[in-house]
Amino acid sequence: MKTKILTGDRATGALHLGHYIGSLKSRVELQQQYDQTILIADLQGLTDNGHNPKKVSENILNVMADYLAVGIDPEITTICLQSAIPALSELTMYYSNIVTVSRLERNPTVKSEIKNKKFGESIPAGFLTYPISQAADITAFKANLVPVGDDQLPMIEQTNEIVRKFNSIVGEDILVECKALLSSVSRLPSVDGKTKMSKTLGNAITLGSSSKEITSAVKKMFTDPNHLRIEDPGQIEGNVVFTYLDAFHPDKAQVKGLKEHYQRGGLGDGQVKKILDICLQDLLEPIRTKRKELIDDRQYLIDVLKAGTEKANQEAEETLKTVKASLGLNIWTDR
Amino acid sequence: MKTKILTGDRATGALHLGHYIGSLKSRVELQQQYDQTILIADLQGLTDNGHNPKKVSENILNVMADYLAVGIDPEITTICLQSAIPALSELTMYYSNIVTVSRLERNPTVKSEIKNKKFGESIPAGFLTYPISQAADITAFKANLVPVGDDQLPMIEQTNEIVRKFNSIVGEDILVECKALLSSVSRLPSVDGKTKMSKTLGNAITLGSSSKEITSAVKKMFTDPNHLRIEDPGQIEGNVVFTYLDAFHPDKAQVKGLKEHYQRGGLGDGQVKKILDICLQDLLEPIRTKRKELIDDRQYLIDVLKAGTEKANQEAEETLKTVKASLGLNIWTDR
Structure with a gap:
């Protein structure tokens, strides 16, 4: 069995050269060696776009087209849509009860993102808790490796804390710990050199640029x-x-x-x-x-995403089933 | 079409005389007049029992037996299991992004419960956010009426806030506001008169008492x-x-x-x-x-709960479908 690798992108805009060099290029290589799942993270994209959901939903197929255009092969990589995998939301609910609010508030990645995003007093609950949802993603697919930049290391630590706590509560090794696969490439600067290249700040060369x-x-x-x-x-x-x-x-x-x-x-x-x-x-x-x-063949993009999501759903449901059984919630087995 | 009513209990112990007089008795009457759904709230029970999940899972069928024993008729009342209805978790995820952390912290019911439960600095994230999950339950079934004690009125207000905010964001009346059906019975004191009768404090006469x-x-x-x-x-x-x-x-x-x-x-x-x-x-x-x-016929309890949950699942999936479509997340329609 190949090592499982989980990666993905928030669907908040078309991908750009920063994504290409920071992750897409290596995914094209990783897919030969690993059992790779790529999650189009629309739910996570919504955590700070709750008032502008179209920004997320309208970018799902853009991101899908970006993936296929750079050479991610849906025959060997599972590309799937987060919101169409109910088990991810269900696992998030279970994990939420074993993570404290103050632990989330101490998460360095979340802390700095909250500061950058200038939420002020209006931090969406879903944003504060998104590390729990991320832990659900990682554990649902039993990922062994998660490619991240070093600013994301606290998210991996938070996931493994949840894994250890859950396993200790149910007295069985139900969930699998993961390791960070640190990216060797530092983030690409924006065109004006002032910030990192970012799809949100409009200072990027997207993959579809003329x-x-x-x-x-x-x-x-x-x-x-x-x-x-x-x-x-x-x-x-x-x-x-x-x-x-x-x-x-x-x-x-x-x-x-x-x-x-x-x-x-x-x-x-x-x-x-x-x-x-x-x-x-x-x-x-x-x-x-x-x-x-690809963009002109919308139905093809949908078909490929749907097929990947169906495969991902089976895996995530399998994990959810063992999680629920370990909690005693397998009242009837076929759900 | 009959008015929809949603009610339920956390599955954290067998029900007692306080439940009987406070809600069960009136449910037996309400089921004649209303389209009544009763939710066995195991997910909510877990929000403050994350470290002791068996306390919840082992009480699901006890609560089910209590319901049927007092005369709730599964032919006219839909009795269902919260954890077996994925749409409830999924709706919770969407609503989480339009509720702020500080709004949850100001919820008077949550505030006083947090104080009573002596969490200290260790408030589970799922406990702070349970009003969102409750809003998901209420709106999933398009409930018009929710029977509550007056200490629960802030939960109804929080639900209706979410409904109004969601509808305003998507520009359509997708979710339905609900009204509280205030219980006329004040809560029953415990046997020693010191507190309210509570299944957790062991100061109660349960419905199965000898x-x-x-x-x-x-x-x-x-x-x-x-x-x-x-x-x-x-x-x-x-x-x-x-x-x-x-x-x-x-x-x-x-x-x-x-x-x-x-x-x-x-x-x-x-x-x-x-x-x-x-x-x-x-x-x-x-x-x-x-x-x-009933307790001796475990399979019957399971069958009845399963049938009710299947019906509830259809309703909740219908709501989730319109919610996702309004967010633009109906990428393919058959999920």
Whole structure:
């Protein structure tokens, strides 16, 4: 049996280059080696979009198209929709009773997200408790590995706390602990270099961007503000163009040469940007074409998502069944 | 179409005389007039029993037997099991995103319960959020009326707030507001007169009590501590025996006569207790016999609960379907 890996995205917008380099690319590799499940997390997307549900529901098929366009293969990866798997909500209810409010309030990831999102006094209950729902996702699929950035490590810890507490209460190893698979790639900066690339802040190159949009974004990209004349030495630290070249250019030796040239002077920003533009066009052109085909065949996207969700439902129901049995709630067995 | 009424009990112990007079008796009458659904609230029972789940699961069929023994007729009342209706958990997830943590913390019922239960810093997340789950129960069955004591009115208000907020977000009247059906009976005191009768505190006469247990409980019942000699005048205020006679004795004129006699002196506690004992024996003897038969036929209890739950599931799924469609989450229609 292959190791189980669970990953996913909140369905709050089309995916962008940050997702590509931070997770999508590695998922295309991971699917060969692992039993991979990808969750389109619409329920989680709603936890801070309760007043704007369409923002979530209208992006589900966009995210689905992004997945297939980059090469995630639904024949070997299970792609599924969170809201269409009732067991995930049911497990969340059971776990909610063994996690305290103050423990959730102490979760560092939730704490910093609450601060960033500027909820003020109006923190949605579903947002405070979303680590419980995440634990339900992970345990429902008995995931052994969960790819995360290091800012997400407290979520893994919270999940394993729930697993240990639950198992100790029922006196059986019903739930499985998971391990973080730490991403080696740090998060991609936004085009203006001020923040991380984010689908919410509108400072991102999405996977469906047109050729023109890519060129325009590259042109606006933040470089070295003190690099005024071509012959001057330029800085590559904090220079978004070089960060992107590092992330996306296939020829690492060429990038190394460009950096040295730029640092000693004589290489203009315009020229480096032209190289990045070509590289991003090459990367995104086939993805864009495939994505467009997929978006135009809405029924195909639905069919594939539905098939994956049916498979996921069977697995999650199996876990729920053993969880309920361990609590004595298997009053009748066929539910 | 008959008015819909939703009621229920946490499955945390066998039901007692307090339940009988406070709700069960009136349910037997209400079922003739209303479309009544009774929820065995095992999920809610778990919100403060997360570390002792068997206390809940082992009482589900006890509560079921209590219902049928007092005359709730499963042919006209739908009796169902909360944990076996996934839509209730799913609706809870959606509503959680439109209720703030601080609003829950301000709920007066939850506030006073948290104080009573002495959680300290360890309030289970599921306990703080149980009003949301209750709103899911009420709205899932489109209940128009919910029988409650006046201490539960804030829960009805919280439900209607969720209904109004949800409908306003989706721009359609998807959910139905409910009204409280206030119970005219004040809660029955415990045998020792110190608290309300409670299944948790072990100070209650359960519906399955043996003849001997009833007699022994009546003997221990708190009366007027200053009524030392039979010929002395006695007090009926706070006198548990008279409270019970008021609640259970069929002949109100006889009780009135007894009270007057007791107040002017010449009526001993033992004599009044004997009258109460006979009255409770008459009430509970047929209930106990029926209950015993039912408990001995576990499969019958399961079958009836399962049939009611199937009916309830259809209704709740129907509501969930319209809720999801209004959020745009009807990606495919047959789930």
